[in-house]
Amino acid sequence: MAPTALEREDMARDAAFNQAMHGKSAKARGGLTAMRGKDAAAQKAAVDEYFKHWDNKDYADETDADREARRTEYATLTRHYYNLATDFYEYGWGSSFHFCRFAYGEPFRQAIARHEHYLAMQTGIKEGMKVLDVGCGVGGPAREIVKFTGAHVTGLNNNDYQIDRATHYAHKQGLSDKMAFVKGDFMQMKFPDNSFDAVYAIEATVHAPELVGVYSEIFRVLKPGGTFGVYEWLMTDEYNNDDAEHRRIRLGIEQGDGISNMVRISEGVQAVKDAGFELLHHEDLAQRPDATPWYYPLAGSFKHMGSVWDFFTIARMTWWGRGLAHRFVGAGESIKLFPRGSQKTADSLALAADCLVEGAQKNLFTPMYLMVGKKPE
Numbered sequence: 586m587a588p589t590a591l592e593r594e595d596m597a598r599d600a601a602f603n604q605a606m607h608g609k610s611a612k613a614r615g616g617l618t619a620m621r622g623k624d625a626a627a628q629k630a631a632v633d634e635y636f637k638h639w640d641n642k643d644y645a646d647e648t649d650a651d652r653e654a655r656r657t658e659y660a661t662l663t664r665h666y667y668n669l670a671t672d673f674y675e676y677g678w679g680s681s682f683h684f685c686r687f688a689y690g691e692p693f694r695q696a697i698a699r700h701e702h703y704l705a706m707q708t709g710i711k712e713g714m715k716v717l718d719v720g721c722g723v724g725g726p727a728r729e730i731v732k733f734t735g736a737h738v739t740g741l742n743n744n745d746y747q748i749d750r751a752t753h754y755a756h757k758q759g760l761s762d763k764m765a766f767v768k769g770d771f772m773q774m775k776f777p778d779n780s781f782d783a784v785y786a787i788e789a790t791v792h793a794p795e796l797v798g799v800y801s802e803i804f805r806v807l808k809p810g811g812t813f814g815v816y817e818w819l820m821t822d823e824y825n826n827d828d829a830e831h832r833r834i835r836l837g838i839e840q841g842d843g844i845s846n847m848v849r850i851s852e853g854v855q856a857v858k859d860a861g862f863e864l865l866h867h868e869d870l871a872q873r874p875d876a877t878p879w880y881y882p883l884a885g886s887f888k889h890m891g892s893v894w895d896f897f898t899i900a901r902m903t904w905w906g907r908g909l910a911h912r913f914v915g916a917g918e919s920i921k922l923f924p925r926g927s928q929k930t931a932d933s934l935a936l937a938a939d940c941l942v943e944g945a946q947k948n949l950f951t952p953m954y955l956m957v958g959k960k961p962e
């Protein structure tokens with residue numbers, strides 16, 4: 586595959602779009618409340634821009650040109666995905682946009698935080714360190730890692746709305762002096778060489794058009810001797826691109842999750858090495874013999890619920906909880922309570938959820954391939 590040319594960045598254009606689409610909704614409580622405060626024309630532009638890559642493109646006849654178009658416009662594709670999906674995520678999942686392992690009887694939020702602590706520990710993050718979070722979402726993991734370790738965390742993100750929300754939460758929680766949020770493309774970071782003591786990425790670098798590009802940038806900004814820890818989304822090596830069913834699942838995950846080009850484990854591991862890292866550890870955490878599967882909330886298996894207090898949290902993620910919410914959004918769209926395109930986004934997220942569960946059950950996909958690399962001294 587030819588190396589991807591980088592997309593030209595235009596900060597002023599993105600800031601103006603963010604202002605037009607989201608207005609003051611970045612300061613809303615989140616979820617459905619924030620979804621009501623959008624500009625209709627801007628939302629339509631985001632929907633058109635995102636779905637042009639997926640509409641009428643079936644897995645059965647996916648062409649290399651379709652895939653190439655997504656890779657070429659990786660940054661725009663991901664930015665608009667999050668313009669559309671962020672409020673749904675916060676409504677349905679909270680502010681840490683990632684999966685996690687579950688111990689027996691473990692409540693949802695505790696398991697999410699534990700997954701973040703585990704990566705912080707594997708990456709060797711300590712008090713006083715200067716740390717980079719690549720693809721920080723609305724800052725849920727960064728806030729937890731600041732509280733857990735006492736490090737200073739800079740969150741890098743390509744979506745202005747998520748940066749605004751992350752900044753808002755950091756301020757609200759009195760963490761502003763321990764955090765900074767920077768808008769930018771992780772394939773072409775503006776940070777000087779050797780800037781950070783440690784770097785981590787949680788289920789974010791999968792948005793890159795090619796992993797070696799983003800890992801090389803991480804290598805560049807990390808100080809010699811510093812550590813990089815990542816939870817990567819990868820297709821397992823059982824994935825066979827010539828199998829139409831496998832392709833349907835991969836494409837459903839890519840469409841529903843704003844991904845231009847998801848690759849297999851072997852390619853992910855090779856990319857870390859090719860970027861220059863000494864690979865200290867790599868492991869698919871989804872293969873640990875956990876009694877509770879990582880995807881249980883999306884699969885709607887209440888028997889795995891860790892605490893009765895999680896009932897409403899989990900209910901929102903199940904297929905029927907999604908169905909109810911998405912019908913409500915659809916009805917709201919027809920009376921202009923929610924902007925046009927909200928239902929389409931909801932349907933696409935439902936596709937993601939179904940394909941993520943199927944991919945996991947067939948052992949074709951993992952969202953938690955842990956890799957820890959060191960930049961040689």
Ligand SMILES: CC(C)=CCC[C@@H](C)[C@H]1CC[C@H]2C3=C(CC[C@]12C)[C@@]1(C)CC[C@H](O)C[C@@H]1CC3
Pocket residue numbers: 673674676677678681682683684788789791818842843901902906907910911931934935937938
């Ligand atoms: C996209 C990447 C790389 C990471 C995000 C992982 C997860 C946090 C999301 C993947 C699919 C998402 C869905 C939802 C929340 C966030 C995810 C689990 C919903 C449960 C949000 C509420 C909607 O009504 C249904 C969504 C299904 C998919």
